[in-house]
Amino acid sequence: MHQVIIELDNVWKIYKIGEQRIEALRGINLKIYQNELVAIMGPSGSGKSTLLYSVGALDIPTKGAIYLKGKNISHMSESTLAQVRGQTIGFVFQSFNLIPSLTALENVMLPMTFQGKNRDERKRRATELLKVVGLSERMYNRPNQLSGGQQQRVAIARALGNDPEVILADEPTGNLDSTTGKAIMEMLENLHKDYGKTLILVTHDPNIAKYAKRKVGILDGKIKHDGSLEKEVLWKK
Ligand SMILES: Nc1ncnc2c1ncn2[C@@H]1O[C@H](COP(=O)(O)OP(=O)(O)OP(=O)(O)O)[C@@H](O)[C@H]1O
Ligand SMILES: [Mg+2]
Numbered sequence: 159m160h161q162v163i164i165e166l167d168n169v170w171k172i173y174k175i176g177e178q179r180i181e182a183l184r185g186i187n188l189k190i191y192q193n194e195l196v197a198i199m200g201p202s203g204s205g206k207s208t209l210l211y212s213v214g215a216l217d218i219p220t221k222g223a224i225y226l227k228g229k230n231i232s233h234m235s236e237s238t239l240a241q242v243r244g245q246t247i248g249f250v251f252q253s254f255n256l257i258p259s260l261t262a263l264e265n266v267m268l269p270m271t272f273q274g275k276n277r278d279e280r281k282r283r284a285t286e287l288l289k290v291v292g293l294s295e296r297m298y299n300r301p302n303q304l305s306g307g308q309q310q311r312v313a314i315a316r317a318l319g320n321d322p323e324v325i326l327a328d329e330p331t332g333n334l335d336s337t338t339g340k341a342i343m344e345m346l347e348n349l350h351k352d353y354g355k356t357l358i359l360v361t362h363d364p365n366i367a368k369y370a371k372r373k374v375g376i377l378d379g380k381i382k383h384d385g386s387l388e389k390e391v392l393w394k395k
Contacts, residue, residue, distance in 0.1 A: 160191040160192060160193070160194075161191060161192045162189045162190070162191055162192075162225075162228075163190055163191065163192045163226070163227060163323065163324060163356055164188075164189070164190040164213055164224070164225065164226055164227075164324065165188070165189050165190070165224070165225040166186050166187060166188040166189075166212060166213065166219075166222065166223075166224055167187060167222055167223045167224070167225070168185050168186070168187060168221070168222040168223070169183055169185070169186040169187075169188075169212055169219045169221070169222035169223070169224060170183055170184060170185060170186075170219060170220045170221035170222055171183040171205075171208050171212060171217065171219050171220050171379075172220040172221075181379055182205045182208040182379055183205050183208055183209060183212065183219070183379045184378070184379040184380050185222070185380065186209060186212070186222070186379075186380070186381060187381070188209075188213070188374065188381065188384075190213065190324075190356060190358060191356075192323070192356055193350075193354055193355075193356055194356055194357070194358075194371070194372060195347070195350045195356075195357045195358075195359075195369065195370045195371060195372070196357070196358045196359070196370055196372045196373075196374060197359055197360075197361055197366070197367040197369070197370035197372070197373045197374070198210060198358065198359070198360045198361075198373075198374050198376060199360075199361060199362060199367055199373055199374070199375050199376070200362070200375055200376035200377055200382075201362070201377070202362075204376045204377050204378060204379070205376050205378070205379040206328075206360040206376055207328055207360060208379075209360075209376060210326055210328050210358065210360050212224060213326060213358060214243065214247050214249060214324075214326045215231050215239055215242070215243050215247070216243070216249070218232065219232060226242060226246060227246070229242075240272070241272075241273075244269065244272055244273050244320055245273065245320055245322070246322055246323055246324060247322050247323075247324045247325075247326060248316075248317030248318055248319070248320070248322040248324070248325045248326070249317055249325075249326050249327075249328075250310070250313050250314055250317050250325065250326070250327040250328070250330045250346075251313065251327075251328050251329075251330075252328055252329035252330065252332040252333055253333060254301070254306070254309040254310055254312070254313045254333070255313065256301040256309055256312055256313060256316075257301075258300060258301050258302060259300070260300065261297065261298050261299060261300055262288060262293060262296055262297050262298070262299055262300075262301075262304065262312045262315075263281070263284050263285065263288065263297040263298060265301070265312055265313075265316055266284035266287055266288060266312060266315045266316045266319060267280040267281060267283075267284040267319070268316070268319075269316060269319045269320060270283065270284070270319045270320060273319075273320050280319075283319065284315070284319065285297065287315035287316075287318050287319065288312070288315050290315065290318070291311040291312070291314055291315045291345065292311065293308060293311055293312065293315070296308060305338075306333055306334050306338065307334055307338035307341060307342060310330060310331075310333075310334065310338075310342050311342070311345065314342070314345060314346065314349075318349070322355070323355065323356055324355065324356040324357075324358065325346065325349060325350075325355050325356070325357050325358070326358050326359075327346060327357070327358070327359040327360070328359075328360045329360055329361060329362075330342055330343070330346065330359060330361075331343055331361070331363065331366055332361075332363075336365070339363075339366065340365075343366055343369055346359070346369075347369050371385075372384070372385050373385050
């Protein structure tokens with residue numbers, strides 16, 4: 159049995175800038191199952207990032223509901239939401255988003271601060287995670303002393319800090335050359351395979367999307383294609 163971990167029910171996201179009204183998401187229905195590896199694909203401006211941030215509860219929808227493990231999170235207060243999000247979801251961004259003044263170790267330790275772990279515990283875990291991503295030798299370096307691929311590995315270690323069930327990655331290889339991108343993708347795939355993480359990634363690179371069994375295509379804020387589990391099962395019948 160595949161359990162639904164995140165569900166979007168008729169989610170709309172409308173941005174209003176003065177007179178302008180931008181419908182970034184237009185009635186999205188999506189179920190993400192535990193242990194899936196999903197690629198979200200679509201052209202620039204189609205709503206991929208907005209969708210990913212909605213899935214990750216970083217962004218509150220204008221309309222519709224988002225359920226995280228069956229709980230409606232659409233109307234939670236920001237502080238409750240931050241807590242729930244921090245425990246369940248880890249984010250990896252295209253531009254790494256590390257804090258320049260902090261070392262790799264401190265960057266990885268940071269999100270654990272908000273989940274009430276003490277300093278020794280945070281340091282121990284961050285050291286362990288940097289080892290997992292192969293950066294034990296570079297723990298005390300700051301981001302500008304690391305290559306793009308190394309910075310993304312720090313960001314992956316940071317995303318794992320609170321042992322989230324779900325990892326969301328927005329163009330995680332977008333700023334990397336193809337060889338480094340492949341290494342990062344393999345690292346993410348291993349987290350999915352070996353640690354059972356649910357992995358949702360946004361990409362417009364078909365070479366990256368091929369790691370995903372399920373591909374969700376989005377255009378103008380609507381899902382145009384979904385190679386979902388249910389549909390694949392129906393297809394075989
Ligand atoms: N904060 C915002 N305010 C206003 N409009 C926004 C905002 N964020 C996104 N949009 C608009 O919403 C639409 C979807 O944007 P989104 O960033 O989700 O696209 P995307 O598919 O991730 O594109 P890309 O591949 O270029 O990253 C676009 O038209 C964009 O201009
Ligand atoms: Mg985007």
